[in-house]
Amino acid sequence: MSKPSLARGTRDFGPEQMAKRTFIFDTIRRSFQRYGFLPLETPAFENLSVLMGKYGDEGDQLLFKLLNSGDFSGKLSDEDWKEGYKPLTTKISEKGLRYDLTVPFARYVAMNRGTLAMPFKRYQIQPVWRADRPQKGRYREFYQCDADVVGTDSLLCEAEIVTLLHDILPALGITDFTVKINNRKILSGIAEMIGAHGLEGSLCVAIDKLDKIGKDKVVEELLERGFSSESISQLEPVFNLSIENEPFTELRSWLSDSEIALKGIQELEEVWAMVKVLGLENAKIEFDVTLARGLSYYTGAIFEVKANNVQIGSISGGGRYDNLTGTFGVPGISGVGISLGVDRIYDVMEELDLFKESQINGTKVMISNFDEEAFTFGLSMLPKLRNAGINSEIYPDQVKLKKQLDYADRKNIHFVILIGSEEMQSGLLTLKNMKTGEQQKLNLEEILFKLTNVDI
């Protein structure tokens, strides 16, 4: 008999955490729906042919793979065993767990492109799994909340990502946040400008650290990465003007020779303008030329959201990709997506104390259980409470009242109805408020009215 334990890097979510998480999911879902996104769910596991090669070598390693069922090893030769685990994996495993929501979405779009009304706006809220080394705040199972529009180049999509985030985060109570924006085309333009065409990946990895390690260290790293001193000297504007808001005058003049950079700047300006027309006068958006993520797929806008004054990484990220389904043989489908990290949002909300007790949709009232007669009396009340939409229960066993009240307390039940012989005779029941200790004598109708209207 083994002592039971959780698999490493996984968590149970008990009632209290579930209530808080459900509040986050519901809020995000409601915003997604108001924006016309429709729900999609894909299976927990996919054929490895769908997943492999989509997340880089590291991602391939971090995919959880399912052992083929039945006699997976019967047909393997001695040689197969000795080839090492990588080739062996392909022989004994054909399926893997969902690693993100984007690749399954791309697979879905590729398979259903004939029947989908384009542009297709979908949201997806599901767990993903990664065989990462577990550590504080990093789990092997975690939820992603994604919204994507595919099948249109319109910059409206980018603008709506910005307003959507301004819809979701304040609804969660997170009001102090920054939506950072960059554009891959500007990064490409800079690389071009300094004579390092195509090296924006390497460039960005270094520049991205400006905040943390300072200019001198960044320069050092760029030298190590093979950038020439001359190239680096041309980056001076990046160091001085990493954050500039619209109009992008300095940026435009610096990058005036790069067609692609100017295109990127123009896109940013259009997004800024649309965000204003969409009613966000004081949008919490910030252009950040050092923002670089997803460079292997983003081709236009790049987003990242930070909660200010909380020591936690980004709570959301996204961008424009021009070739979502190319890898599945369906070229030319452009889209914009955003992904919200529920675990980090949860941590931010905990740190800022943003959860309200009333978000726990638990039992509102418990009927006590003194003796057989009172129990029967209580039983007959129960359907009336529930039909009125009041979450309610009766204590199942005839044990000491103290134990029953203790149960109500621990389950955070706000009211207890006490029924004794006096109460049954008079029809006036005792309603005890577990938070204040206050007791009132009320008849059933009065209790129903009170419990339906009280806001706890």
Add this chain to the structure above:
Amino acid sequence: MSKPSLARGTRDFGPEQMAKRTFIFDTIRRSFQRYGFLPLETPAFENLSVLMGKYGDEGDQLLFKLLNSGDFSGKLSDEDWKEGYKPLTTKISEKGLRYDLTVPFARYVAMNRGTLAMPFKRYQIQPVWRADRPQKGRYREFYQCDADVVGTDSLLCEAEIVTLLHDILPALGITDFTVKINNRKILSGIAEMIGAHGLEGSLCVAIDKLDKIGKDKVVEELLERGFSSESISQLEPVFNLSIENEPFTELRSWLSDSEIALKGIQELEEVWAMVKVLGLENAKIEFDVTLARGLSYYTGAIFEVKANNVQIGSISGGGRYDNLTGTFGVPGISGVGISLGVDRIYDVMEELDLFKESQINGTKVMISNFDEEAFTFGLSMLPKLRNAGINSEIYPDQVKLKKQLDYADRKNIHFVILIGSEEMQSGLLTLKNMKTGEQQKLNLEEILFKLTNVDI
């Protein structure tokens, strides 16, 4: 470039299916909450030590197992490879996918028993995975919706399972159903009575087929299973009285010599009585002495729910178990649980045409996009619609109106706002009802009022 496909036995759920499934989940969840059940979620994978041996040999085979990450084969010897896949599995796999919700729940209770307020009422709505051979209506990934009360012997739990089912199913529109009940103690008593003590498993497998194959074939099967003719002859009452409702006069007189059977009958009667006090005068419950499921764990009541007049197996099942966490070293925790099968409920609702269009929480109104000026005008309207809680979007591209209306049609959007130069001048916009074709000239306030109050 491979043509993308779904893993065998799995499904995508697109917007329309998601809307219907969400309606089912929400309805069930709401009922669970009204009864005081609290939510729990457990990880998709568990250590195999938690899962193995809990579902019988067949279950062990049907568990999806995760290949250990990293170099899983490096330390294995030539002998290990030759032992066959079963012993090999334990060396290269330590985790498996959730096979049901009961074992993870038992693990959770065992691990948290010190802090849980007992009795503990939890519900859990999550997918499970089984490496079954896929066939019509049987999938490798499917959802279960479970509610369990543990930590009390009170028959209230059984009675509340009955009323809960009468709460959930009509709320889904399923009004013609039968909750079949039996009691394991009665089955034990019958086996004892006919001199086949402990053989109720074997007995029940045969008797369970009475409906399908008739009495003669059942007798034949019992003979094959080693029951004596004398034993079988004593089963006559079962064949004649398979269904009898309270009071259980005949049953009681037949089984009057079996203490355990009488206990079972008494329990049934108490449940029947409580159900009545709980307000269900015409409960759709039926005692069925041939009902036998989960004999390896149920110790008291056994439930099964059928939708009548639909050719589909049971849509729900459950029962009382006396030793939920014994396998994890925590004895003495009794409980009652019920599990609802969402896929079958979905099929029943489709067959009976019970889904309403309004359950799809899609886009309610789309703003058309004629030209730059109208687009900007439309953009400025969008936040007003969304702030009023109306799911809305603007068509992102300036393409032919026909294409835009076609999109609205395919996405089942009920209203389109047409904005041309005339509309912008007058402030009277054209609201087109996509279902009736009707067009109205309204100002924005009138549109907001109409769309907020219309029930589609």
